[in-house]
Amino acid sequence: MAPFKALYGRRCRSPIGWFDSAEMDSLDTDLLRDAMEKVRMIQYRLLTAHSRQKSYADLRVRALVFMEGDHVWLRVSPVKGVMSSGKKGKLSPRLIGPFEILSRVGEVAYKLALPPSLSVVPPVFYVSMLRKYISDESHVISLDSMELGLDMTYEEEPIAILDRQNPRA
Structure with a gap:
């Protein structure tokens, strides 16, 4: 039994939990394809935003290294x-x-x-x-x-x- 089902008594209905390999044939393929495409688009946009913010932060970071006696x-x-x-x-x-x-x-x-x-x-x-x-x-x-x-x-x-x-x- 899946952990979500064990806790809540029903299957997880998030887009990521909609599809098991055994149930793929029973779901509407267009609905499944749309859900997977939306998940990929969200992941891509999150990665883009993350890399943009990281590039801004990296401009301000400078490695400070001091020697003994400085x-x-x-x-x-x-x-x-x-x-x-x-x-x-x-x-x-x-x-x-x-x-x-x-x-x-x-x-x-x-x-x-x-x-x-x-x-x-x-x-x-x-x-x-x-x-x-x-x-x-x-x-x-x-x-x-x-x-x-x-x-x-x-x-x-x-x-x-x-x-x-x-x-x-």
Whole structure:
């Protein structure tokens, strides 16, 4: 007994389950031919859509490979709505570092040399969290002003209140 029939007490009526080799003669051949043609057309269109989307995605993918001793930026995520480092929104830092790569862990992860202020964060990061560092002294962001959590987020805190709105005015 077929699994569908065992579960529901009747045969499966989807176009794929309509035909068994023994029952092909008893069904109308035009109906069977139309159903099989529709299934082939659906499969072809799905394959076309899949290959089109894959070609779009492949344009954006680039293989990042770092060597031991290279320096990289580390991506962090600010918690929205609160300020730190005096910058708000688009201007808040998204990358910190640079950090040295100590070793490669598997195909897509790297172990970094993190400072003691980031001791709560595990030192192994997925390659998508890293960006290549090109040496420039103006890039260095102080880590003393940020406290990162385990999920690589930090909370922004306001430095000063510059203006208040008077509700009575």
